[in-house]
Amino acid sequence: MSTATVQALPIAAIRRPLFRQNDQAKVKALMESIQEIGLQEPIDVLEVDGAYYGFSGCHRYEACSRLGHKTILCRVRRAPKSVLKMHLA
Secondary structure, eight states, rough: OOEEEEEEGGGGGEESSSSSOOOOHHHHHHHHHHHHHHOOOOEEEEETTTTTOOSSOOHHHHHHHTTTEEEEEEEEEEEOOOHHHHHOO
């Protein structure tokens, strides 16, 4: 797997294949923090054949989405389909 690059991606372009119920108190606290000082830590995203998959940063992702942000800062790693399949197993 290649090294990660940090870039802003459109939130709508990131697929979230694993549904998890987020702690809403944590999301609210993150929303307040992001409004005040911005997103400090990028979420981790896999790029597989030009598609983006997010498996971590669920609370930050939801906070930015609920704030109406169009993009989110991501640490992007390119990966083959075999790595994506491991995350989905």
